[in-house]
Amino acid sequence: SQQGEEDPQALxxxxxxxxxxxxxxxxxINNLQWYRQNSGRGLVHLILIRSNEREKHSGRLRVTLDTSKKSSSLLITASRAADTASYFCATDARRSGGSNYKLTFGKGTLLTVNP
Amino acid sequence: GAGVSQSPSNKVTEKGKDVELRCDPISGHTALYWYRQSLGQGLEFLIYFQGNSAPDKSGLPSDRFSAERTGGSVSTLTIQRTQQEDSAVYLCASSLDRGGEKLFFGSGTQLSVL
Known part of the structure; x- marks a missing residue:
């Protein structure tokens, strides 16, 4: 089942x-991650934010996490045509009875940046 | 190797045939995942290996799907008696330590069942 759900589906x-x-x-969750996917193939990790963090920056990326609302946002500033891709959030879920984790992904947001 | 390697990159098969998909994770990575992605959809979790622990098979859609990881390294995903609905991109990913940390993905295998 999907743990994370991205919104909007397309932008x-x-x-x-x-x-x-x-x-x-x-x-x-223990952490939340954002990934980017071009052309329907391999995903590339963008940023990880831990449950005790509220905001994190990496270059033109800004991620916020609100654990009380169980939500996160990814902001890309000054977008470029090359940012056109699908963006997925991923959350970890503790395995029952153990300390191992697995990542589950949402369905993604398709971002199109027009020149 | 430098990254996660998957083979073949594309596989076309006939309905009813068996297929094997291979994943070679980054050396030293103990966690390995298989995901499936249908056209325009999100990633569907299939199976997760972590070190010597029993794998989490909770995402395998049917008993036609199986996976193994030999020697804590290379993994093979096997689909028996393929069906047209098995057509998808199969993605493998690995991470350095326990699961839940940054994943490194391979380029995937595009499986087409005719």
């Missing part, structure tokens, strides 16, 4: 604008 903006994508999840 189209002009180059230079900011893009905001949201992720909601259902159960308690």
């Amino acid at each position: 189209s903006i002009q180059e230079g604008e900011n893009a905001t994508m949201n992720c909601s999840y259902k159960t308690s």
